[in-house]
Amino acid sequence: MRRTTKASLPLKSKIEVPWDTTGALNADSAQSMPLDQIVLPPLQPRRYFDPEALKQLTESIKQHGILQPLLVRPVDGGKHEVVAGERRYRAAQENELKEVPVVIRELDDNAAFQLALIENLLREDLNPVEETEGILQLLSLKLGRSVEEIPPLLRRLQHERKEAASSSNNVIGKQEAASDNADQDDVVKDESENLDVSNNVIGKDENDEQQGSLPVNPDLKIVEEVFDGLGLMTWESFANNRLPLLNLPEDILDALREGSLEYTKARAIAQIPKLNERVEFLEQAIANNWSLSEIRQRISEKKSPDSNPNTESNNYKERFTAATTKLRKSRIWSDPKKRKQIEKLLAQLETLTKVE
Template sequence: MRRTTKASLPLKSKIEVPWDTTGVSSAPQSMPLDQIVLPATQPRRYFDPEALKQLTESIKQHGILQPLLVRPVDGGKHEVVAGERRYRAAQENELKEVPVVIRELDDNAAFQLALIENLLREDLNPVEETEGILQLLSLKLGRSVEEIPPLLRRLQHERKEAANSSNNVIGKTELDSDDAEPDDIVIDENDNLDSSNNVIGKDESDETHGSTPVNPDLKIVEEVFLGLGLMTWESFANNRLPLLNLPEDILDALREGTLEYTKARAIAQIPKLNERVEFLEQAIALNWSLSEIRQRISEKKAAASTPNTESNNYKERFTAATTKLRKSRIWSDPKKRKQIEKLLAQLETLTNVE
């Protein structure tokens, strides 16, 4: 079975949407560029300057081959739903008109279509892909984006509990060995889960397979990931959600496509911001491999721990010694008191020399 990639997926995808994204009901038409505006909320925030430059040059030579998808908005304008890169490249080329397909879409439908269009692009960076999937789940589930990560964790917990309570082996759909990640688990819809488990959003009207209620949230989540064809929802929860906990400077590098995720996780271990930023810049500029990054981080940790191991932090040692000295009974011993007097005299001599 051929491995499914973003490039092999049509824009329509398998996600149910309230509009047709392939067969256009209206023929493309030309529209003045100054009548088109960008949406206030755009799923994609970063555009690779080099890729945009190449697209601009291509449009300069061949024109816009695929029309922009737009929708009517207030003021007689039309808002870009899909095709922002083409729109920007057209501006760079100072085109007067561009080909468009006009659709009547409300805010929710337009945003969902823009999300899907972006998620199925080959060059979307992992941060924006993760954020886009969370936004799509938010719309499909009718919950805030902030509620989605804990919801996925709860679904994972319920699935593990159900698996532990059953002696049956959890069935899974057939996947290519290069498709599945170690944590990818796909549950067949006919699998029975223990009905005593807490099911999020469960009520008496839920659909059932046999006598077992089906979690409506889980069903929606599985449909979204099946439609996108990028990964399973368990893989997303295990491997992608932690990405958003990385420091902002690391996330920026990921958004710009200058750093791979595995390298980002390694560099994020450096706690101090200034050291991390400096290390990050060097790693990108010199194109260090993951093994080089790990080695250099280990060396930094070893160097940082050396002063403490060898007790060379003199100020801390002096403070600790004087604290102990005040509480010590050494002052009642005449011999030791004389030694202290000599040491004090030496210290006074040192400070006088300065």
């Protein structure tokens, strides 16, 4: 059974894009274009391409040709810029193709970059770092804010949601308490009083309904639409599990971008504070393909208190005590040669104590 991956999934309908990435709707509109008339964009959402995967695509195109056209847009100088299909473009260059199938669309800079982001997020096997950075860029475009503003915004939305949930629980608790008190009251028999009570209840229900329908945060609505459209994860999961990833040291992030290290291993190795030690450890972990448990064990060993002068002194005392205890119980006292060695060591120890 073929495993479903992001690359096999079409774009979700909630993400508005002027391009069918499956190629089904645009197959008839494709046309051939000289490869030397096509250029790559100055800003590219994806910075790392797996050499092995690119090699496989190059071989596939060599045998079968380019089955899905590239999406390009007109730019200055009579050239056309790649919007979607950079890997196919690179593979075509490797095969020294003269022409490639393309679909041309008139797109401004914002629409082109947004479309390239979505194409990468949904159709390419991005590593966690690129995926996280891509989602932040997409949110930046949708919200009209800088990328740096997005993480604090998501944390603020999380805080607001927690406060709203807490407030809602308090209101429910008060309503239940009020209901219990009402059950204990005597039934009012006077019709006029009944009428007043009825009117008051209606008024309260209307007020409660108005209070319950709190205005929806427009930023939250956009954020939810983006994540619903991508279908990769919830925005809360992204904020909790992906944003901390970008706080890792740059050498660790580079390894993640290259796909040579899993995220769980990266987080463990990032605990090593010294750069030179961390880089050396990272290289060994990748070269030897250490498991997560091996990495944690080796890091724990590196954290042993050998380098601390105070603990080092205590360690010597413990070793001396253990050695003398073993000596008392040992049979070496009956061996003349070993007993002479002990006498020499004892004389050296006595000399050391006299110096003090």
